[in-house]
Amino acid sequence: MPVRQHLHDSLLLGDDDTPLARMRLRDDDDGTAVAADVRPLPEAPLTRLVAQVRRDLAGHRLETPDEALAAALVADGLKLDRAATDMRHDLTGVPEPVALPDGWSLGAPGWDDDLAAGLDAAYGPDHPDGRWQPSDTEEVRAMFDTGEPVPPLVPASARLIDPDGRSAGHVLCAGPVP
Template identity: 65%
Template sequence: MPLHHDDDHTLLHADDGTPLARLRLRDDDGTPLADHVQPLPGAPLDRIAAQARHDLAGRRLHTPDAALAQAVVDTGLRLRRAATDMRHHLADLPAAPTLPDGWTIAPPGWDDDLATGLAAAYGPDHPDGSWQDSDTREIQGMFDNGQPVPPLASAAARVVGPDGRSAGHVLVAGPVPWTEDECAWILNIGVAPHAQGRGLGWALLVHALHGTRAAGLPRLGLEVADANPARRMYDRAGFQVRTRALTIDLPPLA
């Protein structure tokens, strides 16, 4: 049987029973994932790629292994996203900065101003692509019913301008079920274009770090896409590279 479940993991086998790769099957807000796909020692990458195309068809494949990702791409597919998985171990946290006059850090929440501001911030040239209505629905679901995960109240926050309107946020959940280590996770951080250039993104990130430690969690994680200028901010804050995160959509079988 090509897929064999073993405790918390799944093994991908060749049709002749040879074990090829280790992975986790999960669902991310309706998107079926083959997560953290790792070749087993000695398994040929082209064989793993072909078997994955068949037995994981219709799933989004995540792997930290660049050579495996290239082998899957070589079957005629496109790399959807290349990113870096990072962690902060919450020691030596940066001090909370002084905000510009009239700007405040407010409790987390979701409103129309945030939806409009983030849609403008995540334009078509953003490394993660344009903001989608599905992004808004997912965040609303987190605040309305805690699905797929509830916000971590101590670490999540909005930034509010002198006019009393939301201009950005950091959305943090934790502990999250999709990591092998215990950590909180930054799901989204963004500032509306009209409010950028004031250090507000940095203030939100520092708030998330301190709020995660206050919640008693040992780490704060995030994933940053290649070419995202926010990477410089994460390096400055003390986040450390954990692994690569390469994503490919596997088409359904014809």
């Protein structure tokens, strides 16, 4: 397989040793081979990279933040199991919050049965992360009650309260922060 270790990651090489992409190779706990954080190099032609990935990373679960690569792989016949977006925002110059509709408000961070019921409904049996479990509720509740397994970042967390005074959603930011 034309993959070469390079510092802290690996390079996927073309047959002529041209570097096409950077990635991290690892095995999941269940033994699944994973090519994680696959990032095309700027000069790599996408069609060539797709062909090389299909040939040399066959049998690996592929994880990439590159939407163009993901789209090209799907167009070439691979199945997309899950899509997620990693969003980042520089916290300097953040605009003022948008006003909530009448009757809606932000409440103190915390956990309650309304949130647990909402997450149970949202994470059904077909959700890619699996069904919401009572242990998930216990873990999130413990974050607020005891700070375990990680403490919540209270100033950055909040509950969304509906006009009836019930929790309708939440933003949970947890530490430790690097």
